[in-house]
Amino acid sequence: MAKKVKYFYNSNTLKYEKVELSLKKKALRVLGYLATVTVFSVVTVTIAYNVIDSPKEKKLKREIEQLSLQYDILRKRIKQLDAVVTDLQERDNNIYRVIFESEPITSDEWQTGFAGIHHYKALESSNYSALMIETTRKLDELAKKMFIQSKSYDFLVKEVKNKDKMLASVPAIQPVSNRDLTRMASGYGYRIHPIYKTRKFHAGMDFTSQTGTPIYATGDGVVTTAGIERGYGNEVVINHGYGYSTLYGHMSKIATRVGQRVKRGEVIGYVGNTGASTGPHLHYEVHKGGKPVNPINYYFNDLSPAEYEKMLELSSRNNQSFD
Incomplete structure (x- = not known):
């Protein structure tokens, strides 16, 4: 397609003359085009970056979803185990230790040795530090409770061996089958x-x-x-x-x-x-x-x-x- 040529009527020469742009105008026009293209490109890229996920971002999102699901399962499992240990604690204090007339384990003794916040400082640099610290703390508390409960049962076993006559005397069956x-x-x-x-x-x-x-x-x-x-x-x-x-x-x-x-x-x-x-x-x-x-x-x-x-x-x- 042939480039359009623009003319203007020169009243001095009474002729139509070809329009010639100066170098300055040409430069301004080119700069104008470049500025428009640049603005359009920036707007397009910004929209694409915020709305459309890249393949790498999609992969990362899938991994985060999987980690969140696994964490939820782990958290529920920890909660279930903690409920079991709590039930063992209650039976220990309110039944077994009552039977053997032993002092119950106090709440302070159950909490003894739990790690403080400085114990988890090494985890603070992780991208998921809050999640990791919370989970690690719960696992530490559960492990400590289980250790104390294990020691308590060791104590009760000794009490059993020393109190055979008492065990035979304490009511321990249903009166009707x-x-x-x-x-x-x-x-x-x-x-x-x-x-x-x-x-x-x-x-x-x-x-x-x-x-x-x-x-x-x-x-x-x-x-x-x-x-x-x-x-x-x-x-x-x-x-x-x-x-x-x-x-x-x-x-x-x-x-x-x-x-x-x-x-x-x-x-x-x-x-x-x-x-x-x-x-x-x-x-x-x-x-x-x-x-x-x-x-x-x-x-x-x-x-x-x-x-x-x-x-x-x-x-x-x-x-x-x-x-």
């Missing part, structure tokens, strides 16, 4: 009295079963009560020593006598409906130091962890006792 249970009627705590319809503290657990079902002594001891008592009808009380005693109420028949020494698992009577009762069941109490405690913490010879959780659920479900 699982295979003979109809259902768990009521647990320890405040319940509605079935006769008086008032809210009353229920100091034991009720096990419903057929009349005549065997009732077992839950630990070695000496029978201190074996007869008719107000409210509980045919009742047996066993003194196990070490501050422990157990009560068995509403029996249809008593199979022991005052002063008799009994062994854990020995039949001491049979389920009935005597006394202030609204159906055949056994009312069972555990006393420590003369005060009632929750019997559910004293079935550890009988129940697996899963069975223990099920028993706990059943015992708290019914808001009304049978006596």
